[in-house]
Amino acid sequence: MNKLPGIFFALTVLCQIQAQxxxxxLIHTTIDSWHIAAGEAKFENYFGLLTEDAIFIGTDAAEVWNKTEFMTFSKPYFDQGKAWDFKAIQRNIYLDPSGNVAWFDELLATWMQLCRGSGVLKKENGKWKIAHYVLSLTIPNEEIDPVIALKKERDSTYVKGLIKQ
Incomplete structure (x- = not known):
């Protein structure tokens, strides 16, 4: 019996797993480098890891920025040498079959305590770049009621403003 097709199939699968x-x-390295650049207040390095059409969504409902807006917001922090210092403590990465798009979620140790980041990366000219990032606070389920009470008035006003638009 010819075992060559089976061996070829197994090698193909192993090569695909190795490539993934x-x-x-590479994606881990990109995201880690991005966080390190913020912690070291390296503005060009940090923003160089974002796509030109990148979106950053912060913890405040009003924080939805394109790359230029996020650069403007962030510049004073980087100039002071005190940007943010986020350290990933857990991360999951998922790859599109095309190999050109990836998405991830991560838990972060931050000055705000535990946060969650999630995002999308695109491969551009052979390099991974962050195209979309969302930073969220984590709130234990048993603590959600006081948080809702804290946010209620401000969120209500914010929603009314959005509805008027």
């Missing part, structure tokens, strides 16, 4: 692992390593 390598891509995931």
């Amino acid at each position: 692992t390598t891509e995931k390593d």
Whole structure:
């Protein structure tokens, strides 16, 4: 019996797994480098890892910025040498079959305590860049009622403003 087709199939699968692992390593490195650049207040390095059409969504409902807006908001922090210092403590990465798009979620140790980041990366000219990032506070389920009470008035006013638009 010819075992060559089975061996070929197994090698193909192993190569695909290896390629995914390598891509995931590159993605981890990109996201880690992005966080490190903020912690070291390296403005050009930080924003160089974003696509030109990148979107950053912060923890405040009003914080939805394109790259230029986010650069303007962030510049004073980087200039003071005190940007933010987020450290990933857990991360999941998922790859599109095309190998050109990835998405991830991560838990972060931050000055706000535990946060969650999630985002999308695109491969541009052979390099991974962050195209979309969302930063969220994590709130234990048993603590949600006081948080809702804290946010209620401000959120209500904000929603009314959005409805008027």
